[in-house]
Amino acid sequence: MNLPVKEILAFPILRSATVKTGQRALTDRVVEWVSVIENPVENFVRENEFVLTTGIGCNQDEEQLLRFVEDVYESGASALAIATGRHVFDIPPIVSRFAEERNFILIEIPWEIRFADIVHEIMRHLMDDRIEQDERPKDIQQQLIQMILEGRTIQVIAAFIEAEIDKQVLIVNDKGEMVAGSANVTAVQSLWNEMKQNAVHVQESHHPRYSELRKVGRSGQQLYQFAIKSNGQFKGDFFILSTDENPLKRHELTIAEQAVVATSLWFSRNSAVMEAEGRMQNEFLLSLAIGKNMTTEHIQAHADLFKYDLELPYVCIVGLPENLGSLIFQQSTQSVSRKTDLEYMNSYIKDGIFYAADSINRRVLYAFKDDIILIFLETAVATTADTVNQFLDLVERRFLHLLPGVQFSWGIGKRVEGTANFKNSYQKAKAALDMGRGxxxxxxxxHFDDTQLSSLFVHLIANEEVKQILLSVISPLLAYDEGKGMDLIQTFSVYRKTSGNVSKTARELNLHRQSLxxxxxxxxxxxxxxxxxPDDLFLLEFAVKLWSTGLVDKTE
Known part of the structure; x- marks a missing residue:
């Protein structure tokens, strides 16, 4: 709510006024209030006032008039208008020199103009301006909502706000990554670090939003910070970078509040869109891995949508976080479901995988199902094993920071090209994972190639007669294990690994000899x-090894 002095002097009632000094400041100096004052000034004049006087208290004494003008200037007034013709006939040169040296606006008004009319005219314009400023945030709110509904980018929204408040903003997400805005990132980060310790809360309004606004200043700069929240969850920070000469005004803070609400809506909308797209990506990649029947057109359309290049050579990697469930149990509260925690953990797992892929300049396709994570990593013919190991080294190193304590088992399949071979690589990776764990x-x-029998097992299981022989041997053990929990298959595996040594087997399984x-x-x-x-023993061992590949479903 302010008017430049130049605009006030353009009012018809002040057409006969004469600007004696401070012409260069007419545009820059603004008026927030108007008052009539006589000598002495004391503390009756405040900053940015348009002051009117007759000079009656100066008794036509030039020195007294000079001290009066000095006091008005020191009070921070925008301009001083002196009515001449009764108590002051002409503004003395000594007064004009003082005002001119300080670029202070001094105005001469004919005695005939009534102060009441001047005050009325200035206040009318100030009130009109205030009403317009109070209404402006409501208009901005509607425009911001419309932008969200139209799907405008956060960059467009940030630029709109910057233009409205004439300040630079910076919007960052919950990971501290810049999302939009033109404010200098280094300056904001520096002030933000100081703000965390020395920020003061701004209390410009009774609205609860203002209790969340913090401000810090240094070296002529001011930083304002709003926390962006949606459904009670922290989504990021909304920063406004300003200067001591151009601080945020009351109506600009109101506009900033509307901007924060709109940004929160954008984050919520964007999150919903990304979650939906993520689910589609997940289902599409799982469909490729299990060999779901899809037309070439369907596959290409989805590949184009997700910007997948499916003609590149990929190797499938299947991972299993062995102790994720126990970590979730330790960290979660009763109000949060395990499924929700797994999805939350999955976001960290995905970040670690894409970070590692970017570090070695390889493309990666990612999906997850229950506790299993599925990766197709771009690779080359000669360096497949080296690339995979380098990639997994980076992934596990990243997990030390994102998911401390999580232990992963990995199965690596064969390098393939073309969508028709995704299923083959996945099956080999899953077999490698199961055989490695067992x-x-x-x-x-x-790696699938690490076990010489791996390829043979896969081909044998494809034979229906072999599969039935396997199930006839394994099924009774599985059924008993489900009821008694003895894990007879594991018992037999350890027994054969120790070459039938009962004592060694008992020690490794931590069992009493009679129990074994x-x-x-x-x-x-x-x-x-x-x-x-020997024949029975061979058949039992062969059946257990085939079963450990994980390629046979016991329900078949």
Missing amino acids: QVGIGKRT LYRLRKIESLTGKSLVN
Whole structure:
């Protein structure tokens, strides 16, 4: 709510007024109020006032008039208008020199102009300006909502706000990444670091939003900060960078408040869009991995939508976070579901994977299903193993910071080209993961080519007769394990790994010798095979190894 002195002098009632000094300041000096004052000034004049006087208290004494003008100037008034013709006939040269040296606006008004008319005219314009400023935030609110509905970018919204408040803004997300705005990032970060310790709350309004506004100043700059929240969750920060000469005014703070609300809406809308697109990407990649029947046109349309280049050579990597469930249980509250926590953890896992891919300049396709993560990493013919290991080294190093304590098992498939081969690479990666966990242990990396029998197992399982023989041996053990929880398959695997040494097997499984013997007899009775018969022993071991590939469903 202010008017430049130049605009006030253009009012018809002041057409006969004469500007004696301070012509260069007519545009820059603004008026927020108008008052009539006589000597002495004391503390009756405030900053940015248009002061009217007759000079009656100066008793036609030039020195007294000079001191009066000095006091008005020191009070921060925008201009002083002296009515001449009764108590002051002419403005003395000594007064004019003082005002001119300080570029202070001194105006001579004919005695005939009534002060009441001048005050009325200035106040009318000031009130009109205030009403317009009070209405402006409402208009801006409607325009911002319309921008959100039209799907405008956050950059467009930020530019609109900057133009309205004549200040630079910076919008950052919850990860501290710049999203929009033209404010100097280094300056904002420097002031923001200081703000965290020395910020003061701005209390310009009774609105609760203002209690969340913080401000800090240094070296002629001022930084204002709003926290952006949506549904009670922190989404980022809205910064306004200003100067001591051009601080935020009351109506600009109101506009800033509307901008923060609009930014929160944009974050919510953008998050919903990204979640929907993420689900579509996830389902599409899973469909490629399991070999779902899709037309070439359908595949290409989705590849174009997600900007996937499916003709590049990829290798499939399947990962399993072994202890994610226990970590979630330790960190979660009763009000949050495990599914929600897994999705939350997945965002960190995804960040780590894309960070690693960017670091080695490779494209990556990512999906997850339940606890399993699925990766297709761009690779080359000669360096597939090296590229994968370098990539996983970076991923695990990243997880040390994002997900401390999480242990991953990895299965790496074969390098493939073309969408028709995605299923083949996924099956090999999944087989490598399952065989690695079963034969080597958890928390390891297993390449499909590391096990010489891997390829043979995959081909054998494709034979229906072999599959039925496998299930006839394994099914009784699985059924018993589900009811009793003894894990007879693991017991047999350790028994064969120790070459049938009962004592070593018992120690490795942490079992009493008699308990182990009971389990071994149970294996024999359930399968009808003898552990001392070489043929039966071979068939049992062969069936367990085939089962450990994970390529057979027990429900088949």
